[in-house]
Every structure is written in C-alpha cells, then in structure tokens.
Amino acid sequence: MIRVLLADDERLIRAGVRAILATDPVIEVVAEAADGREAVDLALAHHPDVALLDIRMPHLDGLAASAEIARMLPDVGVAVLTTFGEDEYITRALDGGARGFLLKSGDPRELLAGVHAVASGGAYLSQGVAVRVLGALRSPGSPESRAAVQRLTARESDVLALLATGLSNAQIAGRLHLVEGTVKGHVSAILTQLGLENRVQAALLAHKAGLVSG
8 A cells, every 4th residue: 555644734625635546546545734744743653655745834834844754754755736836846845855746737647646656766747847847958968967977887877867767766676677675775876976865856967967868
C-alpha cells in the first residue's frame, strides 16, 4: 500500500482529493491535516510514503511545511497539490525538497500518477508545470553545468541521466542491471558531489548539462 498524508485547509477539497485517491486500490489516506503545522506533526507520527500538501494553509504554509517534512523525513515523498502554479511557488517547492508539483485543475489521473511516482522515489510534475520547467531548459547548457557533471564517474552519469527522465531507483536499477541499494548510493553521491538537495534539482542540472535529449 501507498500511505498518504493529505493536507489542505478546505474540508471539501480534502474530501474530493480523498475520493480520487480512493479509486486506486493501493493508495490509502492515513492522515489528514487542516494546516501546515499539523501536517508536519502528522508526518512525524505516521511516517507516510507520500505527503500531499496544499500551499496556502494557516499557521505554516504548505511550502514551509513541505520543506520541513523533506528535511526531517527524507524517505517521505513530498508533493505539492495546489491551485497556484506561479514560477515562484514551483521554484520554492522544488528547492525545498518536494518531488512533485501537481495542479488541482489537472486530470485526476495525473494525481494518481504523481502519487505513485513520488512514492517509488521518482519525481512528477503536472503537465502544465513540466512544460514551463522544461521550457526554461531549452537554451544550451551552461559551461558550469557541463563542468559539474564531468566530475561524475561514467556510472554516476548514467544514473543521473536516467534519474532526469523521472525513473525511480528501482527502475534505474532494472535499466542498468544493478541492485536498488547500489543505485541509491550513486544518487546520494551525485547529490553530494554536485551540491544539490534533491532529485528534482539533479534532474534539472542533467537537462542543462545536455545529459538528456529532447
């Protein structure tokens, strides 16, 4: 089962999201929060697989709460589910450690796909968000980005390139015929060497450095 913490200050929205998640037999909502501080406390108490947070909530906003959860519980996949897709919010969420950014206006199937992707260690951006993020990467990679990835070993570069396509550790392991624990070690080494905080930042750098075509 994929255990989900759902945080939104609007009860009706929580009910709607919970109903969508309930259509997937492997997803279970284990806790609900009405504000950011409660979300952090419930994440610590329940240690869910995925924490799904709105942005605008009382006491502690969703971006601050998601960053706090990502810092204290790095194994919990944090995803933002919001009406607001402004660039500032996207940047703050990803910089804070969120692995998903989903829009409430999107297809419900995106919500389910995003929960599965984040739970498996991957990353997921709603289509509209992904188009904007990738659009920022159309320009040729900077010399700094290319120089940074050149410090990696050949195997680490392979792992980074696959990570940048949104694959989970298990999927990367299957592609490269490695055990999942080895891939996890490579990912940790990549983040450390490149001075990055999370997989999404690593994926963006991989695109900028030209490791991923298209």
